[in-house]
Amino acid sequence: AQKVTQAQTEISVVEKEDVTLDCVYETRDTTYYLFWYKQPPSGELVFLIRRNSFDEQNEISGRYSWNFQKSTSSFNFTITASQVVDSAVYFCALNTNAGKSTFGDGTTLTVKP
């Protein structure tokens, strides 16, 4: 069975602070994909990034960066110099079957001005 754990339920930071969202996953499959999605108040989940189980290269995209460590089954997401517009619920997800993704419970990020 697949499982995704986001231990942080809510995080509140002040604008320009850096913030890291944690994600730990469990799967017995050797081939899998990990994702981060952002859900703003409008409700629509927006895909942010994907990593496959064979690619542990970390990535930086603007203010966003991702750290994938297979040894600890973690896929953490960092926002540098946070902005108010980053306020949203962030979900980590695991996919081993294209038709079904397992989501964590989400982390609500509030960035205060």
Add this chain to the structure above:
Amino acid sequence: KAGVTQTPRYLIKTRGQQVTLSCSPISGHRSVSWYQQTPGQGLQFLFEYFSETQRNKGNFPGRFSGRQFSNSRSEMNVSTLELGDSALYLCASSFRFWQGSTGELFFGEGSRLTVL
């Protein structure tokens, strides 16, 4: 490129009624999956349809059903509504792995169902 479209966006029903929600996927996407989102249970997978056939199913009672049409549009139905069915129902479309997908889902804005 048009996104995933869900209708209706909001609806209110009473216990015992039934409801049908509609989802039009991104053009070219043949996989449509449904998720239920509630404050207490998070995002729960309902089912996935591909080529008009249900391919995956989550742990929901038989009151929850769905179907997919030849144009990939999908509907889900909930019969005999209960108070606990109040939730945001999200539809997502995607390609499948053999079509080159790497599993990312493209979501609609959801249908928010309130059961009174």
